[in-house]
Amino acid sequence: xxxxxxxxxxxxxxxxxxxxxxxxxxxxxxxxxxxxxxxxxxxxxxxxxxxxxxxxxxxxxxxxxxxxxxxxxxxxxxxxxxxxxxxxxxxxxxxxxxxxxxxxxxxxxxxxxxxxxxxxxxxxxxxxxxxxxxxxxxxxxxxxxxxxxxxxxxxxxxxxxxxxxxxxxxxxxxxxxxxxxxxxxxxxxxxxxxxxxxxxxxxxxxxxxxxxxxxxxxxxxxxxxxxxxxxxxxxxxxxxxxxxxxxxxxx
Amino acid sequence: xxxxxxxxxxxxxxxxxxxxxxxxxxxxxxxxxxxxxxxxxxxxxxxxxxxxxxxxxxxxxxxxxxxxxxxxxxxxxxxxxxxxxxxxxxxxxxxxxxxxxxxxxxxxxxxxxxxxxxxxxxxxxxxxxxxxxxxxxxxxxxxxxxxxxxxxxxxxxxxxxxxxxxxxxxxxxxxxxxxxxxxxxxxxxxxxxxxxxxxxxxxxxxxxxxxxxxxxxxxxxxxxxxxxxxxxxxxxxxxxxxxxxxxxxxxxxxxxxxxxxxxxxxxxxxxxxxxxxxxxxxxxxxxxxxxxxxxxxxxxxxxxxxxxxxxxxxxxxxxxxxxxxxxxxxxxxxxxxxxxxxxxxxxxxxxxxxxxxxxxxxxxxxxxxxxxxxxxxxxxxxxxxxxxxxxxxxxxxxxxxxxxxxxxxxxxxxxxxxxxxxxxxxxxxxxxxxx
Numbered sequence: 108x109x110x111x112x113x114x115x116x117x118x119x120x121x122x123x124x125x126x127x128x129x130x131x132x133x134x135x136x137x138x139x140x141x142x143x144x145x146x147x148x149x150x151x152x153x154x155x156x157x158x159x160x161x162x163x164x165x166x167x168x169x170x171x172x173x174x175x176x177x178x179x180x181x182x183x184x185x186x187x188x189x190x191x192x193x194x195x196x197x198x199x200x201x202x203x204x205x206x207x208x209x210x211x212x213x214x215x216x217x218x219x220x221x222x223x224x225x226x227x228x229x230x231x232x233x234x235x236x237x238x239x240x241x242x243x244x245x246x247x248x249x250x251x252x253x254x255x256x257x258x259x260x261x262x263x264x265x266x267x268x269x270x271x272x273x274x275x276x277x278x279x280x281x282x283x284x285x286x287x288x289x290x291x292x293x294x295x296x297x298x299x300x301x302x303x304x305x306x307x308x309x310x311x312x313x314x315x316x317x318x319x320x321x322x323x324x325x326x327x328x329x330x331x332x333x334x335x336x337x338x339x340x341x342x343x344x345x346x347x348x349x350x351x352x353x354x355x356x357x358x
Numbered sequence: 359x360x361x362x363x364x365x366x367x368x369x370x371x372x373x374x375x376x377x378x379x380x381x382x383x384x385x386x387x388x389x390x391x392x393x394x395x396x397x398x399x400x401x402x403x404x405x406x407x408x409x410x411x412x413x414x415x416x417x418x419x420x421x422x423x424x425x426x427x428x429x430x431x432x433x434x435x436x437x438x439x440x441x442x443x444x445x446x447x448x449x450x451x452x453x454x455x456x457x458x459x460x461x462x463x464x465x466x467x468x469x470x471x472x473x474x475x476x477x478x479x480x481x482x483x484x485x486x487x488x489x490x491x492x493x494x495x496x497x498x499x500x501x502x503x504x505x506x507x508x509x510x511x512x513x514x515x516x517x518x519x520x521x522x523x524x525x526x527x528x529x530x531x532x533x534x535x536x537x538x539x540x541x542x543x544x545x546x547x548x549x550x551x552x553x554x555x556x557x558x559x560x561x562x563x564x565x566x567x568x569x570x571x572x573x574x575x576x577x578x579x580x581x582x583x584x585x586x587x588x589x590x591x592x593x594x595x596x597x598x599x600x601x602x603x604x605x606x607x608x609x610x611x612x613x614x615x616x617x618x619x620x621x622x623x624x625x626x627x628x629x630x631x632x633x634x635x636x637x638x639x640x641x642x643x644x645x646x647x648x649x650x651x652x653x654x655x656x657x658x659x660x661x662x663x664x665x666x667x668x669x670x671x672x673x674x675x676x677x678x679x680x681x682x683x684x685x686x687x688x689x690x691x692x693x694x695x696x697x698x699x700x701x702x703x704x705x706x707x708x709x710x711x712x713x714x715x716x717x718x719x720x721x722x723x724x725x726x727x728x729x730x731x732x733x734x735x736x737x738x739x740x741x742x743x744x745x746x747x748x749x750x751x752x753x754x755x756x757x758x759x760x761x762x763x764x765x766x767x768x769x770x771x772x773x774x775x776x777x778x779x780x781x782x783x784x785x786x787x788x789x790x791x792x793x
Binding site: 152158162163299 | 377379418419420421422423444
């Protein structure tokens with residue numbers, strides 16, 4: 108009986124599978140032998156991503172619909188989830204248009220609700236379960252935009268800052284319960300979310316790069332990961348610019 | 359961005375669009391009046407080039423792999439390399455593969471690719487069960503032998519001119535091992551080589567390399583490579599990657615492949631095989647994809663680029679016509695670096711598909727005023743012989759010559775017009791050839 112428990116294949120839940128970063132991270136977990144539960148708002152694409160991973164990496168993949176902005180779908184999601192996974196990756200995110208968010212509260216609210224408010228209903232649930240079970244992991248995709256507010260994207264940034272603080276508190280609470288919490292802070296990434304933007308090539312990562320870094324950091328039990336690595340130093344500097352100067356900068 | 363085919367000739371500027379999301383692709387099709395899909399750019403000339411192109415590379419998902427029946431369903435941008443890595447260890451292999459594994463499923467369909475087993479198995483298109491394609495009106499249509507057959511028969515071999523291939527389902531062939539039993543035969547001249555082809559036609563895979571640098575009685579000497587999937591199950595199904603991937607990091611200068619170098623290389627290829635016959639065991643990559651071991655080998659020809667001249671001619675008078683071709687090349691004082699001769703089996707019913715019963719010869723020549731002039735002379739020999747050129751390799755043939763070789767063009771155009779009345783799907787090549 109004891110052996111069976113040790114040999115059991117672990118399962119990782121992915122929240123927001125259709126984002127490019129999430130798909131790449133799902134692949135990394137599959138490569139290291141995890142079975143997957145994939146969830147997303149666009150169920151058809153989520154299923155296709157699941158089929159692809161199943162065929163390529165011979166792991167078990169389950170797919171469940173989840174629309175983060177629709178609380179009713181949360182209920183169905185919990186019902187359909189037959190098992191509590193060994194851990195989860197939270198990769199739901201909405202950037203919106205900064206200018207639009209400044210003008211229109213409903214747009215600003217959509218950003219905050221998608222990135223922070225409504226995910227709490229899901230994350231709290233699993234945090235409690237993991238705490239009870241005394242094992243588990245939570246990987247949350249934040250953003251360097253959450254490290255300091257800049258005029259270009261501070262509403263998105265504010266939602267990510269909230270997520271960072273939440274994950275940090277969660278880490279503090281769950282460390283004694285053997286639950287790992289990893290905050291991933293990507294910089295520019297070439298994804299669907301950013302395809303309309305002109306990104307600086309040297310500072311821009313491919314989703315696969317973020318995913319590989321994430322798995323490495325997860326296995327090394329890290330708490331916070333900047334990817335690409337250069338952002339760790341860049342953000343260190345940016346965070347330490349006095350506000351008096353920072354407020355005048357055009358970053 | 360600048361895009362070009364494998365031959366680096368021609369190169370054009372193109373706006374490359376891409377998405378994995380069908381609704382986004384529909385939007386791209388609706389918004390543009392003229393474009394062509396592309397993938398890994400292994401077609402040599404201008405068939406995947408246009409001012410606006412759609413890259414299928416984000417369509418990269420495997421959707422079904424039936425391990426019992428050996429049926430694979432993928433999106434169009436999945437490459438043969440990825441397929442090999444997944445299906446070979448499970449005992450299934452592509453039914454037909456070209457000489458490079460860096461082609462996409464969509465590209466393989468659009469070119470209706472052939473391989474070393476064409477005389478036995480036909481083209482890749484024969485194994486395709488159905489295709490999901492985004493047509494000019496931005497609708498997603500499924501076509502097969504039973505449904506929209508006209509679209510099916512124009513899409514296979516249709517050079518991307520009927521729409522954006524999104525997905526396809528196709529049969530694989532069962533294999534017991536991932537090893538190949540190879541036999542190499544040395545032929546002293548063209549006549550002997552053709553006799554060998556006839557004598558060994560029962561082999562599943564056959565292809566020959568011939569020396570175009572030698573004149574006279576020895577002209578057309580070469581090596582015939584034969585292969586069978588090994589039946590020795592103890593060998594297992596490990597699909598070992600090519601051990602060393604050599605990269606040609608820069609373009610060689612234009613003069614690097616001069617006549618002396620070519621002659622020496624061809625002489626070396628021929629004489630390194632001492633025996634007249636040799637049997638040995640080899641692996642998939644070495645047998646099917648020898649050139650894939652050298653990354654960017656196409657840079658060998660320098661920045662001027664090169665053309666692969668590949669034709670097929672009927673069996674009747676083939677020896678005579680092949681000799682005319684070799685003589686013409688010798689008269690021009692040119693030699694092809696790599697020359698490949700193979701027997702084709704029966705023609706299929708896809709309107710623009712290249713293979714027909716006969717011999718196919720593929721040769722690489724650097725682009726120069728002389729070689730371009732020679733191609734026109736060769737075209738005349740091929741036209742007289744009742745042959746034609748492979749659209750996937752072509753960058754320069756004339757409309758007249760093309761139309762002579764492809765009598766089903768009228769029918770193709772009629773069906774294309776039905777599905778694409780405004781002629782949305784056009785490439786530099788299709789414009790040049792009046793497709």
